[in-house]
Amino acid sequence: MSEAAYLDIDARGVAVITLNRPDVHNAFDDQLIAHLIALIKQAQATPQTRMLLLTSTGKSFSAGADLAWMRRMADASREDNLRDARNLALLMETLNSFPAPTVARVQGAVMGGGVGLVACCDIAIASDAAFFSLSEVKLGLAPAAISPYVIAKMGVSQARRYFVSGERFSAIRAAAVGLVHEVVLATELDAKVEQICTGLLANGPQAMRAAKQLVQVANPLQITPELSEYTAGVIADLRASDEGKEGLRAFLEKTAPVWVTG
Known part of the structure; x- marks a missing residue:
């Protein structure tokens, strides 16, 4: 298929959304964000859907923001950047609040917003070759729209480290901090994901929805409209800043930004 993402729902009720931009490591832009929101809503509106599986083609799960999109938004107005950030926040919340169980199949690079997608899923299974980075600070930006979901998964202490360091960490480390639930050999990833899906399908569909809602209601880190608007403002301001443009x-030019010394 040539679509940037597509939805298939099998006879069991497993809705599979596949990111399909392998040539750019499944990085997303404004069009893909809107498309993913529509696909998630379509899966949710389909009565036979019992669970959602988020997967991707190619070497990487998602490298975060598309470079062409970032270049375009660097020259956009604050209002355009704000609208853009709100749409990314909407994608995360649409996935996070999906009423049925959600599973992420994770391989290769998982950067920036890709980490947000993983954090918004109920269960994340990663290949041992996967690696992660909240790399926004290296570009003079911040992991704003995804921050509530990543903090809810990793906890405040780990988020404080990885938000400010931008360092790369392994799948094993991602499991240790709670971002993913299990790490398997790359050759065993599909089998493990299928095992998880089969196990979920053996549970009561309504009971799982109720159980998931319990976690959402009891979660002390509630995502409010005010919080979403704040995070959108943070990224809009940083994108328009001199530091964001320099980063x-x-x-893009593969040089060191001016703040790097020595």
Whole structure:
């Protein structure tokens, strides 16, 4: 298929959304964000859907933001950047609040917003070759829209480290901090994901929805409209800042940004 993402729902009620931009490591732009929101809503509105599986083609799960999109938004107005950030926040919340169980099949690079997608799923199974980075600070930006979901998964202490360091960490480390639930050999990833899906399908569909809602209601880190608007403002301001523009310039030109010394 040539679509940037597509939805298949099998006879068991497993709705599979596949990111399909392998040539850019499944990085997303404004069009893919809107498309993913529509696909998630379509899966939710389909009566036979019992669970959602998020997967991707190619070497990487998702490398985060698409470079062409970032370049375009660097020259956009604050209002356009705000609208863009709100849509990314909406994608995360649409996935996070999906009423049925959600599973992420994770391989390769998982960067920036890709980490947010993983954090918004109920169960995440990663290949041992996967690696993760909340790399926004290296570009003079911040992991704003995804932050409530990543903090809810990793906890405040780990988020404080990885938000400010931007360092890369392994799948084993991702499991240790709670971002993913299990790490398997790359050759065993599909079998393990299928085992998880089969196990979920053996449970009462309504009971799982109720159980998931219990976790959402009891979660002390509630995502409010005010919080979403705050995070959208943070990224809009940083994108328009001199530092954000310098970070993007340096990244695209493969040079060190001006704040790097020595």
